[in-house]
Amino acid sequence: MALRAYKVEHILVFASRGTEAKLLAAPKLRPMEEWREDVAAWVALRAGRAPELDELVDGSKEEPYIHEAN
Numbered sequence: 001m002a003l004r005a006y007k008v009e010h011i012l013v014f015a016s017r018g019t020e021a022k023l024l025a026a027p028k029l030r031p032m033e034e035w036r037e038d039v040a041a042w043v044a045l046r047a048g049r050a051p052e053l054d055e056l057v058d059g060s061k062e063e064p065y066i067h068e069a070n
Contacts, residue, residue: 003064005053008045014057015064018047024066 001016008025015021022045026035035042056067 003057003061005050005056005067006047007050007053008047012050012053012056012067012069013047013064014061014067015047018049020064021047024064028066 003014003016006013006015006018006021008021009029011025011028013021013024015024025047026032026042026045029045030041058065
């Protein structure tokens, strides 16, 4: 499946699904221990589609990744 752009708060992630994007970005936002303690915040965390950023995808990558701005 093709990688598509998702925004998780301020982090741009390329993944095939929002769930993958959320899982990649969450540890960059807060330590996983904090997510475990605040399950409501974890549930509320959203990965929103950002189709206008799809053109930034690195075509050589097949696995989900966090976009590192240059």
